[in-house]
Amino acid sequence: MHELSLVHALFDQADRAVLPHGPERVRRVEVAIGALAGVEVDLFRTAFEIARVERGYRSAELTIERVPAEHACSVCGARPLAGAPLACPCGGRVALTRGGDLILKRIELEVPDV
Secondary structure: OHHHHHHHHHHHHHHHHOOOOOHHHEEEEEEEEEOOOOOOHHHHHHHHHHHHHHOOOOOOEEEEEEEOOEEEEOOOOOOOOOOOOOEOOOOOEEEEEEOOOEEEEEEEEOOOOO
16 A cells, blocks of 8 residues: 555655644645546545644644646647547647646644744
8 A cells, every 4th residue: 555655755744844833733644646646646645644643743634635637738728528539639748737646735733822
């Protein structure tokens, strides 16, 4: 299950971001997962639940935004309809423009008032 290694990489990023406060202060982790990112969302959730305890993020909840795949022509910018061939009538190459990534969007912390 490569989702577990993705979650550990996510927590590696979070560790650097929350260094002054520590992982025990993290309340929510928000990620965006593209439809063509190669990530099984249910397995990712399960891996998060397993890894959050061993990595010290016991109170952290996971929020996932699913991002649909979008394509566009590199020449004219036309966007093919879903299910259409990935070739443009203008002769340009159609490429993925959205929905191929796993992105750490936000980390919410609970910190004491200063």
